[in-house]
Amino acid sequence: MGSGQVTSSEPFDFQGKHVTVAGLGVSGVPAAKALHGLGAIVTVVNDGADERARAQAADLEALGVTVRLGDGDTLPEGTELIVTAPGWKPDKPLFAAAEQAGVPVWGDVELAWRLRGPDAAPWLAVTGTNGKTTTVQMLASILKAAGLRTAAVGNIGVSLLDAVLGEEQYDVLAVELSSYQLHWAPSLRAHSAAVLNLAPDHLDWHGSMEAYAADKGRIYEGNRVACVYNVDATDKPSTEDLVREADVEEGCRAVGFTLGTPAPSQLGVVEGILVDRAFVENRQKNAQELAEVADVNPPAPHNIANALAAAALARAYGVPARAVRDGLRAFTPDAHRIAHVADVDGVAYVDDSKATNTHAAEASLAAYEPIVWIAGGLAKGATFDELVAKSAKRLRGAVLIGADRALIREALARHAPQVPVVDLDRNDTGAMRAAVREARKLAQAGDTVLLAPACASMDMFANYNKRGDAFADAVRELGSADG
DSSP states (O other), X not given: OEEXXXXXXXXXXXXXXXEEEEOOHHHHXXXXXXXXXXXXXXXXXXXXXXXXXXXXXXXXXXTTOEEEETOOSSOOTTOOEEEEOTTSOTTSHHHHHHHHHTOOEEEHHHHHHHHOOTTOOOEEEEEOSXXXXXXXXXHHHHHHHTTOOOOEEETTSSOHHHHHHSSOOOSOEEEEOOHHHHHTOTTOOOSEEEEOOOOSOSHHHHSSHXXXXXXXXXXXXXXXXXEEEETTOOSSSOHHHHHHHOEEXXXXXXXXXXXXXXXXXXXXXXXXXXXXXXXXXXXXXXXXXXXXXXXXXXXXXXXHHHHHHHHHHHHHTTOOHHHHHHHXXXXXXXXXXXXXXXXXXXXXXXXOTTOOSHHHHHHHHTTOSSEEEEEOSBOTTOOOHHHHHHHGGGEEEEEEXXXXXXXXXXXXXXXXXXXXXXXXXXXXXXXXXXXXHHHHHHOOTTOEEEXXXXXXXXXXXXXXXXXXXXXXXXXHHHHHHHO
């Protein structure tokens, strides 16, 4: 782990500056309004011109912001800074033109970081391929249990700009950051940060696994107290590798979390107890009990790992052990994240529609046995051989839906030929109902029917929430039909 004093980013005077905001939507609209309020001359460019975009444009134009719909590739004349939505790919012509013209490109996270006041709340930051939202929500719950004024913000749905510029005062912020957001946030310097895990995802955006990992690793740059990493990770590069490469402030420590017995400077699990050997006196000999595994909801292995990462960040901030326990007990997971829907005829039906990639699906499948697996959707360039090979022994059967289901079917044929597979060649609104009914035929009492698609949802549903809702509705229909 490198060391070296990191200075904060230079202030930026927006008054009269020509700033282009790339993209409307969740981040673009608040960014445009904030910049306009700071005296910038703002132009918004957006690829699409649908009804929602036109409504957003009208709202901004009423304030005096210029909006160009359907023209997201041309750099407006006189642009001195671009603030981009995180999802815009780095290879867009707009950014090539900006580089040629010497125009800096920031994301909304970079903008929020630059706009913080002199006494701004420090950031405890979390990234990773999976588990970010749950970990940040656990962290916020722990911080609140310690009596701190906090909020879960960032990629989680609450705008960082709103948190930074709003009237509410915070002691500390629990910040979820995606690889996209980190790519466009060069001067971010967190109090402490965690990379939960790394697995191939969004490679169509980043271009390679190496570039994806490098963007995740940016979260460690300039950390002041702790770089939290996953001891158990087997992927390369590992989160520990990213810590070693990071340039941090003098005295910042590497702190690991593990589902096994922790070594000094780690958090882990001993006989059903979450323990801390990092933030204690004489950590060679001492450990602090934090909570019981039973305090984690749900106590699946990957969720215990999330809890340990959240606890590590909270302890880095100085939170007492009791607050870790109380915060974990108070935490309630979001819908569609390993959510138990119902038991029908002795079979448990579990909704993990949030498992939109193979890494998330692998963690979900590892939590149950035997399983009738409902999977499929948009693969986003993923392959499924490793996932199926690791999970084959747990599978009672599989029901496949969605555009790229053939990729999963072929992996099942190669690595789990004994598993019965139902291939549903339909993409209408009743497809999920049919999938649940087929899964019921395959399941036996004591089994779990698990929706863990390993794919994105947009081929058939508006988002993973709608997919999960369709699953839950279909399960409830089973129960009511029996009743």
